Structure formats: C-alpha cells, structure tokens
Amino acid sequence: MSEDEPPENISGGPGGGGLAEEFDEREAETRAEAVVDRLGELYWQKTYGGQDAFECLVRTILSQNTSDKASQPAHDALLSRYGGADTDLAVALAGSDQPTLAETIQSAGLYNQKSKTMTTIAERVIEEYGGADGFDEFVTGEDPATVRETLLDFSGVGPKTADCVLLFSGGRAGVFPVDTHVHRIYRRLGIAPADADHEAVRAVLEEQVPAEKCGFGHTASIQFGRDYCTARKPACLDDPDACPMADYCEQVGVYPETGEVVDPADATAE
Structure with missing residues (x-):
C-alpha cells in the first residue's frame, strides 16, 4: 500500500452499512x-451501502481531482462546521457563506469551484426533495437507472461521482x-x-x-x-x-x- 495514502479507503469500511461480499471459490468466467x-x-x-446519500455526494465531490489524503481533512472540516446529529447538511450548505465554505474545504483543492457546486446542489436537493433525508430516500429507493440519470443532471456531477453515490449510498450491486x-x-x-x-x-x-x-x-x-x-x-x-x-x-x-x-x-x- 502506498505510504502517502490512508490505511483505509474513506468510501468503504465498517461504516458502509452492510452488503459485505465474500468472493466464492468458483473459477472466474472472464x-x-x-x-x-x-x-x-x-x-x-x-x-457498501448505507451512507447518507447527500453526504456521500458531497464527499465524492470533494475527492474529485485529488487524493483521499487531501480530501479527507476537507470532509472532516466540513462536517465539523456544518454537520451534526440534528443538522440537515443540505440546508446547512445551501445557507452557507460561499467564501467560508471554500476556506473550510481548501485542502481538497479547487475549493472555490467545489464549494459553488455543493451549494448549488444543496439548493436543488432542498427544492426537489425537501432536504437530505428526502434525497436519501430517492437514491436508495428509486430505480438505479433513474437515480443515475438524475445525478448526472446535477451541476458538477459526472459518471464516476454518480456511480459512487449509487454504490456507497444506495448499495447497488453491479x-x-x-x-x-x-x-x-x-x-x-x-x-x-x-x-x-x-x-x-x-x-x-x-x-x-x-x-x-x-x-x-x-x-x-x-x-x-x-x-x-x-x-x-x-x-x-x-x-x-x-x-x-x-x-x-x-x-x-x-x-x-x-x-x-x-x-x-x-x-x-x-
């Protein structure tokens, strides 16, 4: 394992919410x-699966064009400032001061662009789903193809980001x-x-x-x-x-x- 990367991938691990899979012993077909x-x-x-969909989306945006080593501190700082057990993260980010948010996630790089992307998405999540909980219900309960198409329509969300949300939040196999x-x-x-x-x-x-x-x-x-x-x-x-x-x-x-x-x-x- 590379010495400059964290010992575990931030997208998985025990907090993933289930769907652990054991590789079977059959001969590989491809x-x-x-x-x-x-x-x-x-x-x-x-x-895989079980992560809050909006937080997973934010985390994946933070990881764009950078390493886990750089994006993890930004994610931790963002949750420290805007998160909390009784806080709707989408509401908190939608109402945030953009320069302050950008400063908070500075370690992730491209922080001005990423902060604008996150606030724009947060506003849409509130408008269309009522907040983070409603968005999570959509991602985990709707047809995966529909979820993917919707995520790709979000500003700043590409195929890799959409698929990570489907995998790590929705727990979608395949x-x-x-x-x-x-x-x-x-x-x-x-x-x-x-x-x-x-x-x-x-x-x-x-x-x-x-x-x-x-x-x-x-x-x-x-x-x-x-x-x-x-x-x-x-x-x-x-x-x-x-x-x-x-x-x-x-x-x-x-x-x-x-x-x-x-x-x-x-x-x-x-």
Missing part, C-alpha cells in the same frame, strides 16, 4: 473477474465506478478497448465482473493503480515479475524495452 479476484487476495474487503485509475488499468490490461472512454470501460466491467464483485473491484483497482499500475512508471516497466497482474496483462502502451509509457489509446498498433 479475465476481468480473474483480475478482481486476485485483487481480493491483495487488498482488504469492504462493505455498479463499477470508473475513475482515472480504473480507466487506465483495464485498457492497459487489454480487457477494455484501448480507445474506450470512461463509460465504455464501465460497460465492459459491469458486463464481465459479477455484480457482487463490482464494488470491491472498484476500490481495489484504485489501490492497485496507486501501488503498481501507475500512470507514468508501472511496476512492470523495470521488472515484469513485480506486478501481481503480469500474467493477465497485455501491457498496452507500456514498452519495457524503451522505457516508454503512453496512454493505451496512443499505443503502437501491432
């Missing part, structure tokens, strides 16, 4: 499933959020097409990985991307045996002979 199973041997397992690590890894492995965008990678993974393994596959893939399959210097570059996925990987865009690493979409055609 290479993508085999990769996720091996990740299960490398990293901790998580629980959701495999695709961030920059997942996008890179599964194209480099050769599991998804080299030129696939984030949505195309998601479609491949959700088709080839059993629903109960998608949530863990997401968090474990991120850790694998941090520890081994980094963007500029993957472990296989100097030593092919250093990567635990070496026997599954097609090394698309990685050229150990020259030390060159490019985006899989720019890889030399064979």
Whole structure:
C-alpha cells in the first residue's frame, strides 16, 4: 500500500452499512473477474451501502481531482462546521457563506469551484426533495437507472461521482465506478478497448465482473493503480515479475524495452 495514502479507503469500511461480499471459490468466467479476484487476495474487503446519500455526494465531490489524503481533512472540516446529529447538511450548505465554505474545504483543492457546486446542489436537493433525508430516500429507493440519470443532471456531477453515490449510498450491486485509475488499468490490461472512454470501460466491467464483485473491484483497482499500475512508471516497466497482474496483462502502451509509457489509446498498433 502506498505510504502517502490512508490505511483505509474513506468510501468503504465498517461504516458502509452492510452488503459485505465474500468472493466464492468458483473459477472466474472472464479475465476481468480473474483480475478482481486476485485483487481480493491483495487488498482488504469492504462493505457498501448505507451512507447518507447527500453526504456521500458531497464527499465524492470533494475527492474529485485529488487524493483521499487531501480530501479527507476537507470532509472532516466540513462536517465539523456544518454537520451534526440534528443538522440537515443540505440546508446547512445551501445557507452557507460561499467564501467560508471554500476556506473550510481548501485542502481538497479547487475549493472555490467545489464549494459553488455543493451549494448549488444543496439548493436543488432542498427544492426537489425537501432536504437530505428526502434525497436519501430517492437514491436508495428509486430505480438505479433513474437515480443515475438524475445525478448526472446535477451541476458538477459526472459518471464516476454518480456511480459512487449509487454504490456507497444506495448499495447497488453491479455498479463499477470508473475513475482515472480504473480507466487506465483495464485498457492497459487489454480487457477494455484501448480507445474506450470512461463509460465504455464501465460497460465492459459491469458486463464481465459479477455484480457482487463490482464494488470491491472498484476500490481495489484504485489501490492497485496507486501501488503498481501507475500512470507514468508501472511496476512492470523495470521488472515484469513485480506486478501481481503480469500474467493477465497485455501491457498496452507500456514498452519495457524503451522505457516508454503512453496512454493505451496512443499505443503502437501491432
């Protein structure tokens, strides 16, 4: 595990609310499933679902374009100032002073943009759902496709953020959020097409990985991307045996002979 990352992913853990899944012993039916199973041997397992939907959305927005190490203090500071057992976080953020909110979440980076996004979303949540509780009922109770479509209509919410809310708040099996690590890894492995965008990678993974393994596959893939399959210097570059996925990987865009690493979409055609 990378030394500059926290010992547990803030999106999972015992506070996740249930839906812990054990990997069964059957033989993997796809290479993508085999990769996720091996990740299960490398990293901790998580629980999914049960997180308050609005807080989960805020937390995921804070994590955009930064690491857990940077976003966690911002999340803690935000809850310390605006949260509380009897406080509706959506109401608190909608009525907040934007410069003060921006200062509170400064450690997460892009704090002016993120604070504006959160207040705008908070106002919409109050208008359409009456507050955080109503929004949570919508996310956990409505059809997942409807929830995803609605979340994507929120300002500042993209596919990865929407899918994280579905997974970590809604506890929806079969959701495999695709961030920059997942996008890179599964194209480099050769599991998804080299030129696939984030949505195309998601479609491949959700088709080839059993629903109960998608949530863990997401968090474990991120850790694998941090520890081994980094963007500029993957472990296989100097030593092919250093990567635990070496026997599954097609090394698309990685050229150990020259030390060159490019985006899989720019890889030399064979």
